[in-house]
Structure formats: structure tokens, C-alpha cells
Amino acid sequence: MNLEELRQQAVRIHDLYDEMNRYERGRVWTREEFMLGFAGDVGDLAKLVMGEEGAREVPGGRAALEHELADCLWSVLILAHRYDVDLEAAFRRTMTELDVAISARLPKAGEPS
Numbered sequence: 001m002n003l004e005e006l007r008q009q010a011v012r013i014h015d016l017y018d019e020m021n022r023y024e025r026g027r028v029w030t031r032e033e034f035m036l037g038f039a040g041d042v043g044d045l046a047k048l049v050m051g052e053e054g055a056r057e058v059p060g061g062r063a064a065l066e067h068e069l070a071d072c073l074w075s076v077l078i079l080a081h082r083y084d085v086d087l088e089a090a091f092r093r094t095m096t097e098l099d100v101a102i103s104a105r106l107p108k109a110g111e112p113s
Contacts, residue, residue: 011077
């Protein structure tokens with residue numbers, strides 16, 4: 001699955017959540033509420049990573065870690081959608097900038113370390 005296919009699937013789930021929230025609560029989440037949900041997911045992910053590293057006891061194990069990583073990816077895709085960000089272009093641009101910046105700090109071939 002490529003990024004566009006992931007984005008389309010994420011938006012479909014987003015739209016289902018909107019439909020459910022309209023039905024159950026009479027409103028949909030704001031962009032700020034999506035961000036707060038994402039922050040909560042990142043916190044859950046941090047606990048699961050600590051569990052994977054043996055630093056704490058966490059129920060769910062590997063399956064929970066995979067689920068939370070997918071939740072975080074979904075949140076990033078939806079935040080990009082809600083803020084009209086071309087995530088693929090932004091990712092490529094950012095990785096190029098990082099490549100240039102990091103490479104500039106490394107010794108060139110033949111130079112002493």
C-alpha cells in the first residue's frame with residue numbers, strides 16, 4: 001500500500017468517525033481535538049515502547065504496540081488532511097533538508113574523522 005492509498009483509507013475512517021460523532025454527540029471533532037487525541041495516542045505508544053524494552057509491565061504486548069503505531073500513523077494522516085498538507089511532498093522535502101544538514105556535519109571521504 002502506498003501513502004496515497006493509506007491516506008484514502010484514513011480519510012474514509014475519519015469520515016465514519018464524523019458520521020458516528022454527529023449521530024451520537026451532535027458534532028464532530030475539531031482539528032484541535034484530533035491533535036489532543038493524537039497526543040494521547042503518543043502517550044499510549046510511549047508506554048508500549050517501554051513495555052517492549054522491559055521497563056514496565058504493559059498489557060497487550062506486541063499486538064498493542066502495532067495497533068498504537070497504526071493509530072499514530074492514522075492521526076498524522078488525518079492531521080495532514082485536516083490542515084491540507086501534502087504529506088508526501090512535505091516528507092520528501094524534509095528528508096532532503098535533513099540529508100543535506102546531516103551530511104554536511106559528517107567527514108567527507110578521505111578526510112580524518
